[in-house]
Amino acid sequence: MSEKPKIGLDLFGGDNAPNSNLEGAIFALKNGYIDELYLIGGEESLKNDLPKEIRSRIKLIKAENIVDNHTKPTEVLKLKKSSIYIGNEMMKKGELDAFVSAGNTGALLAAGTFITGRISGIDRPALVIPLPGKGGKPRILVDGGANAELKPAHFISLAKEGVAFAKFLGIKEPKVHILNIGTEESKGTKLVKEAAEYLKSDPKINYIGFVEGRDIFEKEIDVIVTDGFTGNNMLKTIEGTAYYILSELKEKISNGGLLVKLGALLMKKSLKGLKSSLDYRQYGGTFFLGINGILVKAHGSSDSEAIANALSVANKAVKENIVDKIKEML
Amino acid sequence: MSEKPKIGLDLFGGDNAPNSNLEGAIFALKNGYIDELYLIGGEESLKNDLPKEIRSRIKLIKAENIVDNHTKPTEVLKLKKSSIYIGNEMMKKGELDAFVSAGNTGALLAAGTFITGRISGIDRPALVIPLPGKGGKPRILVDGGANAELKPAHFISLAKEGVAFAKFLGIKEPKVHILNIGTEESKGTKLVKEAAEYLKSDPKINYIGFVEGRDIFEKEIDVIVTDGFTGNNMLKTIEGTAYYILSELKEKISNGGLLVKLGALLMKKSLKGLKSSLDYRQYGGTFFLGINGILVKAHGSSDSEAIANALSVANKAVKENIVDKIKEML
Numbered sequence: 041m042s043e044k045p046k047i048g049l050d051l052f053g054g055d056n057a058p059n060s061n062l063e064g065a066i067f068a069l070k071n072g073y074i075d076e077l078y079l080i081g082g083e084e085s086l087k088n089d090l091p092k093e094i095r096s097r098i099k100l101i102k103a104e105n106i107v108d109n110h111t112k113p114t115e116v117l118k119l120k121k122s123s124i125y126i127g128n129e130m131m132k133k134g135e136l137d138a139f140v141s142a143g144n145t146g147a148l149l150a151a152g153t154f155i156t157g158r159i160s161g162i163d164r165p166a167l168v169i170p171l172p173g174k175g176g177k178p179r180i181l182v183d184g185g186a187n188a189e190l191k192p193a194h195f196i197s198l199a200k201e202g203v204a205f206a207k208f209l210g211i212k213e214p215k216v217h218i219l220n221i222g223t224e225e226s227k228g229t230k231l232v233k234e235a236a237e238y239l240k241s242d243p244k245i246n247y248i249g250f251v252e253g254r255d256i257f258e259k260e261i262d263v264i265v266t267d268g269f270t271g272n273n274m275l276k277t278i279e280g281t282a283y284y285i286l287s288e289l290k291e292k293i294s295n296g297g298l299l300v301k302l303g304a305l306l307m308k309k310s311l312k313g314l315k316s317s318l319d320y321r322q323y324g325g326t327f328f329l330g331i332n333g334i335l336v337k338a339h340g341s342s343d344s345e346a347i348a349n350a351l352s353v354a355n356k357a358v359k360e361n362i363v364d365k366i367k368e369m370l
Numbered sequence: 371m372s373e374k375p376k377i378g379l380d381l382f383g384g385d386n387a388p389n390s391n392l393e394g395a396i397f398a399l400k401n402g403y404i405d406e407l408y409l410i411g412g413e414e415s416l417k418n419d420l421p422k423e424i425r426s427r428i429k430l431i432k433a434e435n436i437v438d439n440h441t442k443p444t445e446v447l448k449l450k451k452s453s454i455y456i457g458n459e460m461m462k463k464g465e466l467d468a469f470v471s472a473g474n475t476g477a478l479l480a481a482g483t484f485i486t487g488r489i490s491g492i493d494r495p496a497l498v499i500p501l502p503g504k505g506g507k508p509r510i511l512v513d514g515g516a517n518a519e520l521k522p523a524h525f526i527s528l529a530k531e532g533v534a535f536a537k538f539l540g541i542k543e544p545k546v547h548i549l550n551i552g553t554e555e556s557k558g559t560k561l562v563k564e565a566a567e568y569l570k571s572d573p574k575i576n577y578i579g580f581v582e583g584r585d586i587f588e589k590e591i592d593v594i595v596t597d598g599f600t601g602n603n604m605l606k607t608i609e610g611t612a613y614y615i616l617s618e619l620k621e622k623i624s625n626g627g628l629l630v631k632l633g634a635l636l637m638k639k640s641l642k643g644l645k646s647s648l649d650y651r652q653y654g655g656t657f658f659l660g661i662n663g664i665l666v667k668a669h670g671s672s673d674s675e676a677i678a679n680a681l682s683v684a685n686k687a688v689k690e691n692i693v694d695k696i697k698e699m700l
Contacts, residue, residue, distance in 0.1 A: 274607050
């Protein structure tokens with residue numbers, strides 16, 4: 041770890057790139073979220089547009105190839121002048137401590153795995169997602185969608201990534217569960233039953249047992265391990281359910297009488313707080329863990345605030361050396 | 371189909387059995403939800419406790435073996451004097467048109483499949499669940515948890531069961547989607563990609579494409595097909611998310627000031643309505659479709675009202691001949 045973390049940002053990734061990315065970067069530098077930024081995809085000519093007081097803390101790195109949401113994951117390995125390729129290459133060479141991108145998830149995973157490279161002893165890097173829940177603390181879902189299909193033994197990598205991330209977020213001795221459709225050992229697919237045996241047999245994993253979807257928000261849940269298909273579907277189902285509930289509530293208010301509308305007005309702040317307490321982006325960016333570097337995936341629809349938060353969390357992950365937290369468990 | 375549907379009820383199944391089951395049965399008979407009831411598990415001595423005006427419409431059928439939540443699914447096939455076995459046996463013989471149980475889901479599926487028997491041409495009976503959603507109409511999830519592991523070709527059975535149920539609930543020309551983690555054809559597991567090819571190739575299925583978890587509540591979604599592991603996990607995630615949101619809201623109200631509490635009071639009815647609009651039990655019982663009879667699964671925690679509703683929906687399914695709706699698609 042360097043004294044001053046060297047953070048890279050993909051200027052091109054995300055629905056609101058490059059404007060929000062640039063604004064987020066400037067905000068993060070101005071407010072001391074980060075010390076040094078490598079803006080990957082930034083032309084030299086951009087320099088004059090940067091505020092004077094932070095200009096010396098930004099390095100501009102040219103990129104040429106475009107990676108968008110139609111780029112197939114492995115294609116990025118041939119696009120050696122893309123921002124995603126360059127960011128990972130710099131991480132591999134030690135020129136960057138962390139790389140943040142709001143770009144194509146599959147391409148990022150491929151680049152992280154094959155350019156930056158896996159941690160030796162980890163066979164599946166995965167997307168690690170902090171979810172809100174009861175007790176005011178996050179719970180970690182892994183895999184959030186990096187690997188649609190997995191073998192039981194891969195759950196060991198996933199569990200260790202989840203535990204490292206939970207520790208990074210301040211959870212002591214994280215308890216690990218596997219997502220299943222029942223808590224009895226006889227329940228579920230061959231995959232989860234065999235995965236449970238693997239987690240039980242690893243002394244470095246505090247494996248508790250199965251957890252059902254209805255209980256993932258409970259206080260005692262720290263790490264939820266599942267394959268990327270189930271995990272990604274779960275994330276999207278949570279999102280869809282929350283959105284549906286809030287839109288039903290909105291409709292009930294707009295169809296309600298004057299008193300209902302008054303009630304809603306009085307509860308405005310609570311209702312707004314409800315929405316944000318459900319937002320899993322509140323913890324600022326999710327990580328691809330298991331690779332030998334810090335690769336932060338900002339949401340595709342990130343605005344400047346989300347980009348600034350992702351840069352901040354990347355900076356913190358460098359300082360706390362999240363990669364070593366995984367290595368300690370191997 | 372008989373003139374007066376002969377409906378069977380498992381007196382022993384469910385957390386609140388036998389009391390709630392009996393009360394629900396009496397209520398359903400008194401209110402004309404059903405004409406004739408076969409109370410399976412009812413001793414002859416019970417007769418005198420039944421209200422006089424409905425006594426002649428109830429037949430009591432003795433049962434001896436107990437099936438509980440610890441009974442393994444296939445064990446029920448040996449428990450020939452259990453209510454679940456007897457109900458299915460009577461359905462097989464044509465002595466019952468429908469059988470309702472709030473008992474062990476796995477045991478019910480096994481008994482339905484092996485005692486009542488599958489519809490010829492259907493290779494996987496499944497649990498068919500109506501979910502609430504936008505546009506004031508239900509959408510059908512299949513498989514809700516009967517078959518944790520499936521092959522791609524099985525999705526044809528599932529789709530036809532879902533379509534039959536959607537039609538039964540009044541949806542014309544139901545549109546069929548497969549649940550996936552992206553809508554592009556290249557996304558997801560081998561299972562869903564191959565399943566999509568099967569559904570595309572069947573002219574009797576109006577297959578539209580993939581749907582993501584975040585969009586299942588949208589207006590245009592009628593039937594969502596998925597394997598039983600994913601489907602059951604999805605149901606439980608919806609339940610968990612809804613419960614978490616409502617409990618957060620409750621907390622915000624109880625921690626809020628006087629005005630927030632006043633606001634909540636004014637919105638009381640809307641908030642209550644919100645809760646019930648999310649309850650997938652509102653459509654009254656879910657079905658195991660694909661077997662050669664009408665097997666209704668009432669929720670394990672059914673109260674007397676839920677039992678009465680399940681009896682009513684079973685009665686309606688006999689009258690509308692839901693089994694033939696599936697056969698028409700074969």
